[in-house]
Amino acid sequence: MTSLRAGDCSRVLGLVAEALRCASPDFPDRTTTGLLRDLLHAEFAGVALIDLQGRATRTWADSPEPIPFGPGEFHQYAVTHPLVQAYQGSRQLTALRLSDIPDRPQWVPTAYAGSGMSHLLTIPLAITPQAICAIALMRGGKDFTVEDLSLASQVQPVLEALYALRDRLAPDHDGSCSSGAGVPLTLRELAVLHLMADGMIAEAIARRLGISRHTVCRHTESVYRKLGTHDRVSAVLRAQALGYLPERQASPLGST
Numbered sequence: 001m002t003s004l005r006a007g008d009c010s011r012v013l014g015l016v017a018e019a020l021r022c023a024s025p026d027f028p029d030r031t032t033t034g035l036l037r038d039l040l041h042a043e044f045a046g047v048a049l050i051d052l053q054g055r056a057t058r059t060w061a062d063s064p065e066p067i068p069f070g071p072g073e074f075h076q077y078a079v080t081h082p083l084v085q086a087y088q089g090s091r092q093l094t095a096l097r098l099s100d101i102p103d104r105p106q107w108v109p110t111a112y113a114g115s116g117m118s119h120l121l122t123i124p125l126a127i128t129p130q131a132i133c134a135i136a137l138m139r140g141g142k143d144f145t146v147e148d149l150s151l152a153s154q155v156q157p158v159l160e161a162l163y164a165l166r167d168r169l170a171p172d173h174d175g176s177c178s179s180g181a182g183v184p185l186t187l188r189e190l191a192v193l194h195l196m197a198d199g200m201i202a203e204a205i206a207r208r209l210g211i212s213r214h215t216v217c218r219h220t221e222s223v224y225r226k227l228g229t230h231d232r233v234s235a236v237l238r239a240q241a242l243g244y245l246p247e248r249q250a251s252p253l254g255s256t
Contacts, residue, residue, distance in 0.1 A: 027162055028125075028135060033063040036123070036155075040148050042137035043117055047125075050078045050132045052088070083122050087132050093124045093160055095152035099143050119143045123152050125163040133163065154208060161194040162187070164246060185226060190244065192219040197236045197245050 028047050037045035046062035057075035059066070069077070078084055082101040098120040117138040125133040137144070137152075185193070188209075195205045202216045209216070220232070227242075229235040239245045 028061050028159065030061045030063050032159070033061045033135065036135060036137060036152075037063050040121065040137055040144065040152065042121070042139045042144075044138040045135065047133070047135050048074075048078060050084055050134075051075070051130070052079060052132065053130050083120065083134075084132055087122075087124055087127050087134070091127050093127060093156065095121065095123050095149055095156050097121050097144050097149055100149075121148065121152060123156050123159060125160050135159070157194055157198070157208075158187075158191045161190055161245075165190070165244065185223065185244065189219050189223050189226075192216060193223050193235065193239055193244065196220070196223075196232050197239070 033045035033047065036042070044063070044067065046059055046066070048059045049057065051057045055072065055075050057078055059074065083096055083098055086096060086101055117140050119139050119142075121137045121144045123135040123137075125135065127133075191209060192205055195208060200208065202213050202220070205216045206213045224230055224235055227235050227238045229238050236245060
């Protein structure tokens with residue numbers, strides 16, 4: 001994966017964490033899509049929840065404004081889209097460009113006709129047999145670059161974690177967020193915890209988040225203290241039991 005400037009990654013994660021410090025059931029909101037649109041030099045960014053077994057597909061948080069579709073037109077477009085089919089087949093929560101899909105249809109839906117936005121990059125937030133939720137970014141001119149794709153891949157785990165937690169987080173007076181169990185974790189601590197669960201060591205987490213190893217260790221110690229644990233495996237298991245992390249994640253093998 002192409003390396004990124006630490007300043008860019010840190011700036012985006014900081015802004016997203018601040019804007020979405022306490023996510024709502026409709027996360028992501030237009031703050032998130034607007035940030036991503038500007039960062040990736042897109043002309044449009046929006047979120048879609050695509051119903052794979054019915055017709056309840058919906059969109060929200062369009063930035064700068066919704067693209068008009070006729071009744072049922074977006075649903076039909078979405079469920080047959082090459083990127084959606086790619087996610088259905090792989091079940092991988094990975095940022096993808098439309099241009100990376102082999103043998104993709106060379107067409108643009110009616111709603112986009114005349115807009116010139118033929119390039120698409122998606123950041124998936126959740127994939128199940130029933131539905132796919134993803135952020136879509138579009139632009140005309142040149143395609144999204146490898147650097148754009150790499151940056152989208154860097155922020156994807158944090159956005160995925162926020163989306164998974166959106167119904168469990170509520171604001172505390174100190175600016176942190178807490179679960180039903182009353183264990184407060186800041187969103188930066190949640191980001192570190194999520195990457196710990198992926199088996200990343202402190203140096204790798206620091207590079208991913210654009211912060212120092214010392215800061216990662218400080219967040220890790222805070223996570224241990226708040227969860228009442230003393231090592232990363234116990235912390236991940238405790239976090240899974242509290243609903244901070246999905247059960248599908250394997251226990252980490254790395255160490256700080």
